[in-house]
Amino acid sequence: MKWRAATVAVMVVLAGGLVPLVRAGAVRELVVNAYGGEYEEIIKAAILRPFEQARNVRIVYDPTGSASADFAKIRATRGDPGWDVVVMTAPESIIGCQMALLERLSEDRVPNQKFIYHEVRNGAGPCGAVQELQYMSLMYNTRNITPPPTSWRILWDAKYKGRIIVPDIGNILAVYLLFMAAYMNGGDQHNLEPGWAQIPALRDNALAVIESSADMVPYFERGQAWLLPYWDGRAHYYKNRGLPIDFLIPQEGTVGLINTLNVPVGAKNKELAYEFINFWLSKEMQEKWAQAYTVGTARVDTVLPHEHSQRHVTSIRQLKTLKIPDFLYIGQKRAEWAERWKKIMVR
Amino acid sequence: MPVQRMIERTLPRAAFTLVVLAIYAFMFLPIAVVLVTSVGASRYLEFPPRALSLRWYQAALVKDWIEPAWVSFNLALMSAGIATLLGSAGAFAIVRHRFRGRDAIAALLHSPLAIPSIVAGVAIVQFFTVVGAKWLLGFPALLLAHAMETIPFVTRTVSVSLLGVDRTLEQAAMNLGARRWQMLRYVTLPLIKPGLFAGAAFAFVVSFNNVNLSLFLVRPGVITLPIRIMNFLEFGVAPVLAAVNILSLAAVLVVVAVAERVGGFTKFLYGQ
Amino acid sequence: MTGVRDALAMPAATVPRRSLAGYLLLALPPAAYLVIIFIIPLALLAVLSLLRHEAGLIVNQPTLENYAQLLGDAYYVRVIYRTLGTSLVVAIFVTFLSYPVAYFLTRTRTTWKPVLVALVLAPELSGVVLRTYGWLVILEPEGLLNTVLQRLGLLDAPLKLVHNYTAVTIGLTHVLLTFGVFTIMASLQAMDPTLELAAQNLGANRVQTFLRVTLPLTLPGILGSFFLAFALAAGAYATPAILGGKTVEVMSTLIYTQLLYILNWPLASAAAVILLLIVLTTLMLLGRFGHRRGAVL
Numbered sequence: 079m080k081w082r083a084a085t086v087a088v089m090v091v092l093a094g095g096l097v098p099l100v101r102a103g104a105v106r107e108l109v110v111n112a113y114g115g116e117y118e119e120i121i122k123a124a125i126l127r128p129f130e131q132a133r134n135v136r137i138v139y140d141p142t143g144s145a146s147a148d149f150a151k152i153r154a155t156r157g158d159p160g161w162d163v164v165v166m167t168a169p170e171s172i173i174g175c176q177m178a179l180l181e182r183l184s185e186d187r188v189p190n191q192k193f194i195y196h197e198v199r200n201g202a203g204p205c206g207a208v209q210e211l212q213y214m215s216l217m218y219n220t221r222n223i224t225p226p227p228t229s230w231r232i233l234w235d236a237k238y239k240g241r242i243i244v245p246d247i248g249n250i251l252a253v254y255l256l257f258m259a260a261y262m263n264g265g266d267q268h269n270l271e272p273g274w275a276q277i278p279a280l281r282d283n284a285l286a287v288i289e290s291s292a293d294m295v296p297y298f299e300r301g302q303a304w305l306l307p308y309w310d311g312r313a314h315y316y317k318n319r320g321l322p323i324d325f326l327i328p329q330e331g332t333v334g335l336i337n338t339l340n341v342p343v344g345a346k347n348k349e350l351a352y353e354f355i356n357f358w359l360s361k362e363m364q365e366k367w368a369q370a371y372t373v374g375t376a377r378v379d380t381v382l383p384h385e386h387s388q389r390h391v392t393s394i395r396q397l398k399t400l401k402i403p404d405f406l407y408i409g410q411k412r413a414e415w416a417e418r419w420k421k422i423m424v425r
Numbered sequence: 426m427p428v429q430r431m432i433e434r435t436l437p438r439a440a441f442t443l444v445v446l447a448i449y450a451f452m453f454l455p456i457a458v459v460l461v462t463s464v465g466a467s468r469y470l471e472f473p474p475r476a477l478s479l480r481w482y483q484a485a486l487v488k489d490w491i492e493p494a495w496v497s498f499n500l501a502l503m504s505a506g507i508a509t510l511l512g513s514a515g516a517f518a519i520v521r522h523r524f525r526g527r528d529a530i531a532a533l534l535h536s537p538l539a540i541p542s543i544v545a546g547v548a549i550v551q552f553f554t555v556v557g558a559k560w561l562l563g564f565p566a567l568l569l570a571h572a573m574e575t576i577p578f579v580t581r582t583v584s585v586s587l588l589g590v591d592r593t594l595e596q597a598a599m600n601l602g603a604r605r606w607q608m609l610r611y612v613t614l615p616l617i618k619p620g621l622f623a624g625a626a627f628a629f630v631v632s633f634n635n636v637n638l639s640l641f642l643v644r645p646g647v648i649t650l651p652i653r654i655m656n657f658l659e660f661g662v663a664p665v666l667a668a669v670n671i672l673s674l675a676a677v678l679v680v681v682a683v684a685e686r687v688g689g690f691t692k693f694l695y696g697q
Numbered sequence: 698m699t700g701v702r703d704a705l706a707m708p709a710a711t712v713p714r715r716s717l718a719g720y721l722l723l724a725l726p727p728a729a730y731l732v733i734i735f736i737i738p739l740a741l742l743a744v745l746s747l748l749r750h751e752a753g754l755i756v757n758q759p760t761l762e763n764y765a766q767l768l769g770d771a772y773y774v775r776v777i778y779r780t781l782g783t784s785l786v787v788a789i790f791v792t793f794l795s796y797p798v799a800y801f802l803t804r805t806r807t808t809w810k811p812v813l814v815a816l817v818l819a820p821e822l823s824g825v826v827l828r829t830y831g832w833l834v835i836l837e838p839e840g841l842l843n844t845v846l847q848r849l850g851l852l853d854a855p856l857k858l859v860h861n862y863t864a865v866t867i868g869l870t871h872v873l874l875t876f877g878v879f880t881i882m883a884s885l886q887a888m889d890p891t892l893e894l895a896a897q898n899l900g901a902n903r904v905q906t907f908l909r910v911t912l913p914l915t916l917p918g919i920l921g922s923f924f925l926a927f928a929l930a931a932g933a934y935a936t937p938a939i940l941g942g943k944t945v946e947v948m949s950t951l952i953y954t955q956l957l958y959i960l961n962w963p964l965a966s967a968a969a970v971i972l973l974l975i976v977l978t979t980l981m982l983l984g985r986f987g988h989r990r991g992a993v994l
Contacts, residue, residue, distance in 0.1 A: 114655075117659060140644075141659075142640065150641070246954075248958030286942045287942055288942060292658050292659055296830055296833070413960075413961045417772075423943060424944055424946040441797065445798055448794050456823050519724070531984070538932065539928055539931070539976030540739065540972065544969045545735065569734050582883045582921065585921040651824075678818060681814070681815040682815035683811075685810075685815060
């Protein structure tokens with residue numbers, strides 16, 4: 079009798095011990111790396127939790143590192159940074175693809191890829207799935223700049239000397255600004271000389287030259303800076319937070335930014351990663367994400383409220399007005415441009 | 426004559442005190458700005474704040490900040506421990522011994538100081554990948570790297586202390602029949618205690634503040650306070666960061682002040 | 698006066714009498730640790746500095762052109778000089794400002810001493826908000842300092858104190874004071890203060906005593922503070938990047954930008970190797986200087 083009770087007790091304990099193991103086996107885990115701060119709250123509510131519920135998986139979210147730091151980690155770990163999915167901008171995705179550090183995201187892996195505008199997919203390269211579209215907007219202080227600016231040339235206007243933030247060459251915004259300076263003066267992406275000629279005057283008009291997008295904001299918050307080329311998504315976010323700012327596309331047009339989801343070659347749960355990316359590219363999630371993070375979408379069939387689609391890129395008509403950069407070319411030329419830029423900027 | 430004497434004695438002392446006060450002011454003025462900002466009520470950093478509130482302290486005292494702070498605290502404590510052991514052994518070797526290759530050893534022991542820690546971070550994560558030790562990422566890798574980064578501080582300060590120690594005191598202890606460990610324990614150790622304290626304190630704060638080394642060595646779920654702050658910074662400098670700064674600063678200062686009080690590390694040894 | 702000189706005679710330091718075994722026992726653990734956790738990883742990365750970087754990718758082709766670029770191009774040479782210059786100035790400021798505080802903390806008998814000692818750690822702990830925001834509020838053209846100076850009538854036009862080497866020097870001096878004060882304290886406290894009394898009894902005044910007794914005896918602390926501040930200033934990233942803005946370039950910001958943004962790892966690692974050599978050379982030079990003065994570094 080005693081032995082039987084003991085055996086049963088042992089069995090119960092063992093079974094109790096096994097339950098969590100079995101459950102841990104059943105609940106799949108996915109490690110997603112993106113950004114921190116308030117982005118973390120937005121992505122968790124809009125994308126991560128719905129995916130966890132829909133697929134009965136657990137997402138481990140890693141907010142550590144900017145896209146550049148993420149790429150450095152992927153490169154240093156030979157494509158095995160410990161994440162299954164990582165959010166990066168197209169330039170990193172394309173170079174990562176060239177270095178064979180990222181998986182190719184074909185339509186059989188991510189079926190929703192076929193709903194993404196071809197222009198954008200081509201721009202992002204074979205390893206990046208485009209989950210959002212942004213553009214370089216002209217952000218301005220509404221108290222000090224009236225009426226709203228109409229041209230990028232305002233950045234060179236001596237009237238606003240010392241009120242302008244210029245992004246540094248490490249930030250892709252600087253490359254875009256260089257492109258616009260070239261376009262405005264008879265050049266283009268592959269003929270930048272007319273743009274380069276404008277950079278010394280831009281430097282002389284600047285309050286500060288800053289690398290990280292986050293470091294630029296305090297100057298705006300305190301009213302020191304009034305004009306800044308900035309991403310539409312974040313500009314909208316700060317506007318919604320109550321800062322006296324607005325953003326627009328000047329008459330000369332602007333350059334688009336492609337953000338991508340990527341799977342490092344060393345990822346542990348590739349199938350689930352593809353599933354997650356496909357989920358994010360679905361119509362429903364694209365509409366939701368665009369509104370949650372105030373950005374554009376590259377999916378053809380999304381329907382968004384007028385006040386949103388007015389300000390962000392959501393249609394082929396808007397997409398056609400954007401200049402889509404040749405990221406492959408940027409990747410090849412970046413080091414050379416950086417050196418030339420530094421030699422102008424550094425005193 | 427006595428009056429003149431008094432002036433001669435007190436004037437330099439007063440001037441000296443003034444200089445010291447001015448330097449303390451230089452150390453504290455910028456921190457005072459952060460302190461004042463941290464009690465502002467606005468959603469942005471404001472100086473001076475238009476309305477006062479402790480809401481950002483409330484926002485800072487939550488799990489999301491306390492957990493990484495606890496990781497950082499433990500990490501800093503353990504790396505300071507390892508660095509103190511290894512770094513002071515190194516200091517004894519380079520100060521007390523004359524052998525060929527001493528310069529090379531001295532250079533080696535100081536070399537982590539000479540490299541921006543972002544380079545060390547990339548180098549170490551790449552090394553762990555190449556030798557198949559990626560499983561170390563997270564706390565073990567952070568500990569190994571932070572101890573590496575902080576060894577030079579201990580080596581430097583303990584060397585400085587050792588160089589000032591009058592060797593005749595040690596000789597006297599040995600002559601009086603002390604064993605070598607007794608001499609170390611009762612003569613040398615008390616004399617180099619300030620150097621050990623300074624080195625350990627440096628190691629602690631350098632580890633506690635490190636961003637660029639940790640950036641590559643953390644893994645999801647185990648992040649340090651500076652990394653949490655850096656992630657938060659992605660969306661700009663928020664007032665909650667000022668509160669986090671002030672709280673972690675105050676916590677570390679209290680720990681150090683108590684350690685100093687209890688340990689008496691910076692007592693004036695010979696005179697008393 | 699010769700009496701004073703006798704009284705301050707150097708302690709009979711560093712008698713070579715220990716065994717090789719004892720030396721190895723002490724030197725080997727830290728040396729081995731640093732070789733494994735630092736030197737080998739760094740060497741693996743530094744190999745890249747000998748490879749060609751072309752059109753955004755590393756080409757498997759040995760070359761010295763990264764070093765040639767850094768040491769030959771006038772722009773990069775200027776960056777190296779600026780790094781050296783800024784770090785030297787910071788090291789001098791730190792040491793000068795740290796000495797009085799260290800002296801005060803060593804000699805004071807106030808019960809607040811533990812608090813005063815702990816407070817010295819504050820600059821190093823003051824963190825990112827100070828760096829990104831606190832200094833701007835103080836130093837910018839419409840900031841605290843310029844406003845106060847202008848109200849007092851000391852200035853006509855605001856001084857330019859942000860986004861230049863002045864700002865970097867101020868910021869680095871502030872954050873590195875911690876290291877200067879504690880290092881000099883370690884030296885002051887190991888010194889036998891009766892030597893000062895002896896000098897005074899022999900007729901030296903305060904200033905003479907300080908210059909001829911205290912200062913020489915604390916030379917290891919002074920050199921130690923100088924070296925730490927120099928090395929840390931040369932390697933610091935956050936302060937030059939934020940307070941200097943991107944119109945300032947030093948070795949560490951160059952390395953950071955190339956490593957993370959421009960992705961030219963060969964150039965970044967060549968710059969890191971050069972920086973390492975600069976700092977270790979400084980250590981050797983200070984060691985020689987100290988050795989001549991009887992204070993081995």
